[in-house]
Amino acid sequence: MSTTLTSTYARTVRKGSGGPGLLLAHGGGGSIESNFGPILDTLAAGHTVVGVDYPGTGSTPRATQPLELDELADQLVAAADAEGLERFAVLGYSLGGNVAVRIAARYPERVTALVLTATFARAGQWLGLITDLWSELARREESELLARLLVPLTLSPRALEGLTDEQVEAAVRATAASFPPGGGDHAALVKGADLSADLARIDVPALVIATTADRLVPLDVQREVADALPGARWAELATGHLPFAESPQEWAALVTGFLAELPTRRG
Incomplete structure (x- = not known):
């Protein structure tokens, strides 16, 4: 695994080589290592995996201005560019699901698939x-x-x-x-979030993995994501909001099984 600077503040984690590209978008208050660490080796066995730690977490300095979803999406795509990935699937967890959806909306020609776990289309009350x-x-x-x-x-x-x-x-x-220094900044991004319009215009294979015992992002909120995303598949994990802690092997199997069905195209 290597860590490289790809912009003024974002730092990238890469693992694996030679397989199709897979971008990782972590959750609020998390990092690539804390949210995906238990499944990184499994994902990297068949993919070139690239992820960016958001400002204020991992080794990325905290931002001096309020965070914007578009900027987080662009930072992750910039990391893919730096690693030579032209096309890629995106795995988004929790808030990272919003980042993944925004990437698919802003770069539709580059995204091959979406996998969204424990995420939401809109924040709601x-x-x-x-x-x-x-x-x-x-x-x-x-x-x-x-x-x-x-x-x-x-x-x-x-x-x-x-x-x-x-x-x-x-x-x-x-x-x-x-808790990372920027965790509160990540949480502030959730207020008023509404990805419904983005979801409606996405046209790539998609899998929504619901965490059915989740009390942070309730199941009906997660269901809204699948309902708004045309043609999305639905899968369930009997966990709370932390599938990497409660059922990492089952989570990895759902992700890799879905990605294995996609047409092979290297990044």
Whole structure:
């Protein structure tokens, strides 16, 4: 794996070589490593995988201005350019699903397929209120309170109730320690998000992978994505919002199985 500077602030992670291009768009408050690390080797076995850490996470410095979805999309495409990928599929997780959809809308001639996991077409009231609180707690540097908000929202009820009190407290501490400096900036992007118009005009093979025990992005919100995306397939994972933590092998199998059915065309 190599890390290279591809713009004024975005840093790129690449893994694998020789296979079709696959861009990774991570979730808010995450990074390529934290969101895709458990499945990177599996994805890279058959693809040239490229991902960009958003400003304020991983090794990318925090932005000095509010983030814009178009800019995150363009940064990821710029990373593909730097790695010599002309065409590529895009795997978007959570907020990264919005980035992936925007890439497909802005660069339709370059995107071969979309895989969207635990994502949303529009923020609505539920996500709007949660991410407002997320952004404010991050601004105040209240990392433990933010962790106590997000741990029960991101773990499935089964996973959470299977923990002892000590394990829950350890999960809260670990989550609080993992928050990147730019996590609140990422959360602020969710407010008012509406990708419905973008989804309606996308014409590539698409798979929507729903996390059915998700309390951060509820199942009906995820279903809106598939309903708005013409011809999208639907698959389900019995996890909360963190498939890479609860069912990484099953998640990887859904992604690679779908991509394996696409016509072979190198990036």
